Amino acid sequence: MSDIFTNLPSDLRELVRLAGVDHRDRGITIFDGRGRNPDRRSYAHLFKLATATAARFDAIGIGAGEPVMVALPTSWEWLQAWMGLLFCGALPVASSGASGLAAAETQLSKVDQVMGAIGARHVIASAAFRDQAAAGGFDLAHAGVITPEEVQAAEPTQGFEPPPIGADDVAFLQLTSGSTGLPRAVMITHKGAVHNPAANCQGASGQMREPIQDWVECMASWLPLYHDMGLVGCLLLPMLVGFELRLLRPQTFLARPMLWLRELGTNGLSFAPAPNFGYQLCVERIKPRDLEGVDLSNFKVALTGAEMVRRETADAFVEAFSPFGFTPESVVPCYGLAEATLAVTFDEAGQGVRTLPAPAGTDAGFGMSEVVSVGRPIRDTRVEIVAPDGRKLGEDAAGEVCISGPGIFAGYYGDDKATAESLIDGWYRTGDLGFLHDGELYLTGRIKDVLIVRGHNLMPDEIERLADRVTGGGGLVRSAAFSVTRGSAGEEPVLVVESADDDVGRLAAVAREIKIEVGRALGLPIADVVFVRRGRIPRTTSGKMQRSEVRRRYLEGTLDVIRSEG
Amino acid sequence: MNRSAIAISVIARITGVPEESLVPETELVADLDMDSAKALELIVELEDRFEIEIGDDDAAGMNTVGDVLATIASVGSSRDRS
Numbered sequence: 001m002s003d004i005f006t007n008l009p010s011d012l013r014e015l016v017r018l019a020g021v022d023h024r025d026r027g028i029t030i031f032d033g034r035g036r037n038p039d040r041r042s043y044a045h046l047f048k049l050a051t052a053t054a055a056r057f058d059a060i061g062i063g064a065g066e067p068v069m070v071a072l073p074t075s076w077e078w079l080q081a082w083m084g085l086l087f088c089g090a091l092p093v094a095s096s097g098a099s100g101l102a103a104a105e106t107q108l109s110k111v112d113q114v115m116g117a118i119g120a121r122h123v124i125a126s127a128a129f130r131d132q133a134a135a136g137g138f139d140l141a142h143a144g145v146i147t148p149e150e151v152q153a154a155e156p157t158q159g160f161e162p163p164p165i166g167a168d169d170v171a172f173l174q175l176t177s178g179s180t181g182l183p184r185a186v187m188i189t190h191k192g193a194v195h196n197p198a199a200n201c202q203g204a205s206g207q208m209r210e211p212i213q214d215w216v217e218c219m220a221s222w223l224p225l226y227h228d229m230g231l232v233g234c235l236l237l238p239m240l241v242g243f244e245l246r247l248l249r250p251q252t253f254l255a256r257p258m259l260w261l262r263e264l265g266t267n268g269l270s271f272a273p274a275p276n277f278g279y280q281l282c283v284e285r286i287k288p289r290d291l292e293g294v295d296l297s298n299f300k301v302a303l304t305g306a307e308m309v310r311r312e313t314a315d316a317f318v319e320a321f322s323p324f325g326f327t328p329e330s331v332v333p334c335y336g337l338a339e340a341t342l343a344v345t346f347d348e349a350g351q352g353v354r355t356l357p358a359p360a361g362t363d364a365g366f367g368m369s370e371v372v373s374v375g376r377p378i379r380d381t382r383v384e385i386v387a388p389d390g391r392k393l394g395e396d397a398a399g400e401v402c403i404s405g406p407g408i409f410a411g412y413y414g415d416d417k418a419t420a421e422s423l424i425d426g427w428y429r430t431g432d433l434g435f436l437h438d439g440e441l442y443l444t445g446r447i448k449d450v451l452i453v454r455g456h457n458l459m460p461d462e463i464e465r466l467a468d469r470v471t472g473g474g475g476l477v478r479s480a481a482f483s484v485t486r487g488s489a490g491e492e493p494v495l496v497v498e499s500a501d502d503d504v505g506r507l508a509a510v511a512r513e514i515k516i517e518v519g520r521a522l523g524l525p526i527a528d529v530v531f532v533r534r535g536r537i538p539r540t541t542s543g544k545m546q547r548s549e550v551r552r553r554y555l556e557g558t559l560d561v562i563r564s565e566g
Numbered sequence: 567m568n569r570s571a572i573a574i575s576v577i578a579r580i581t582g583v584p585e586e587s588l589v590p591e592t593e594l595v596a597d598l599d600m601d602s603a604k605a606l607e608l609i610v611e612l613e614d615r616f617e618i619e620i621g622d623d624d625a626a627g628m629n630t631v632g633d634v635l636a637t638i639a640s641v642g643s644s645r646d647r648s
Contacts, residue, residue: 026609027582034610034613064588102626102628103626104622104623104626128623133625135634251606252604253603254606254607255603255606255607255609281603285603287609307642432584454601454603456602510630512593512596512597514595515593515595515596515597516595516596516629517594518595518596519594519596520593520595520596520629520630521597523595523602523605524601525595525596525599525600525601526596
């Protein structure tokens with residue numbers, strides 16, 4: 001089975017069915033929130049669960065093409081709900097769950113807003129979620145919440161047959177950060193959902209003699225299933241090629257990162273992706289005694305993507321874990337995003353992290369002196385670098401990364417305007433900046449204002465709105481949030497606030513209040529709160545705030561600061 | 567050491583902030599820069615030390631050092647009653 005593309009499943013349902021046929025002895029083990037009580041079931045079982053649950057959803061009245069949210073932690077209930085919706089003909093939409101210290105209202109209001117925006121009637125969630133929604137006065141509490149127990153209790157429709165689908169039909173919706181803090185629902189086609197994981201395997205195989213699906217035995221993942229890398233890379237991909245899959249909850253990894261490496265080092269030859277911060281967390285938190293008996297020479301492919309890949313982190317990871325057998329060439333940088341289903345490029349060289357000096361004039365906001373190769377486009381996928389005026393640029397010239405191929409999304413669900421702005425003639429404008437060198441992509445920054453802090457994507461508005469609550473701003477007084485990178489911590493949020501007051505003592509108190517407001521709502525520490533005089537946050541002639549310009553001046557030290565902490 | 571003293575020492579170790587500067591009003595995120603990874607490390611360590619379970623709702627309600635102490639006290643006492 002060397003060429004994965006010769007017998008590619010026709011659609012995502014077929015992928016799920018074939019996993020149970022072609023990989024009968026393989027399956028998924030899911031750990032509880034404490035990283036204990038592994039619950040293993042086969043891929044064949046998952047297929048049966050999906051079809052049986054589809055008949056129950058049909059009986060409940062879930063219709064074909066209807067978006068339905070899934071807000072459950074990584075669990076068999078999650079898989080049952082998501083896969084059941086897929087087979088019932090609905091559009092599953094996985095949404096983020098509770099996270100650490102962030103307020104429960106933050107999650108609830110996001111789910112509520114998304115449901116309103118995409119017209120979803122139902123969310124599959126726990127009874128506790130329903131109680132919280134009711135207590136918080138959210139509309140979705142009334143009819144919207146269906147618990148996994150209620151689904152299980154429904155009498156299935158006899159002789160239910162999933163409605164027919166084609167390769168270009170939408171299979172599911174993937175939530176991603178929109179420009180205003182409200183997530184957008186990316187429409188992923190069946191074709192993309194099957195092609196992209198296959199192309200990822202080919203990309204990850206790179207220069208190796210045998211394709212990875214012929215010898216990798218296990219994948220271990222802690223990535224959230226509501227994230228494209230978690231869903232496509234760490235569920236659909238292992239099902240397609242029949243890896244034994246070990247799933248931890250994200251919270252379990254954050255509390256005990258060693259559990260992830262233990263899984264990767266004790267279950268045969270293994271493959272796993274993670275964002276840069278995941279590798280960084282391993283370096284910071286895992287002690288040698290945590291890894292007794294773990295052989296990381298098994299961890300053959302360590303994909304790093306989904307946020308800026310940093311050479312320092314990869315080097316530190318290799319240094320920390322080479323005593324346990326980990327080898328530098330196992331690190332494989334890649335680049336992907338929800339609008340591409342997942343991957344766009346893979347570094348196939350098999351040489352570990354390779355860098356070039358950051359070209360002059362590229363976005364200095366990330367503070368990197370070198371930029372990492374994220375490799376070449378995956379099969380059937382094209383990458384072009386485009387100037388602001390739409391001109392296609394040649395090698396070594398930095399511009400916006402534009403992509404096309406079978407994994408490109410079909411549009412934002414229910415948002416034709418946003419679709420038309422970014423998806424033109426099959427080409428998606430990513431909002432990421434980079435250049436090509438010898439056909440390989442190097443990322444240098446971002447046009448879009450999204451902050452990616454320790455794996456969480458958030459839009460500046462989410463922080464600015466909370467700050468405005470403290471300062472009473474939003475009108476004349478403005479604030480601007482952006483991220484900077486200093487040292488190994490990755491991106492850190494900085495907030496610049498305009499102020500008419502120049503009493504440093506009073507401003508210190510306001511800064512703390514803002515940090516408390518943001519900390520309580522989002523569970524996110526702010527690295528620096530900076531006060532500047534009124535009117536110093538630059539705007540375009542149309543009045544749009546220029547956050548990238550604020551960031552540039554902040555880093556240059558030309559912001560005319562009244563008070564800062566950094 | 568009583569539970570509160572133990573909890574304070576755990577918070578101090580995880581955040582690198584000296585025990586004596588931790589007061590009930592200290593904000594976990596705003597004052598101690600506690601991100602989600604550190605928060606979860608704290609929660610799991612407290613769960614293990616005291617053999618309790620801190621639910622997601624309890625965690626989301628913990629804003630200050632005082633909230634942490636109150637949470638471990640209330641989770642512990644409801645367990646003792648049952």
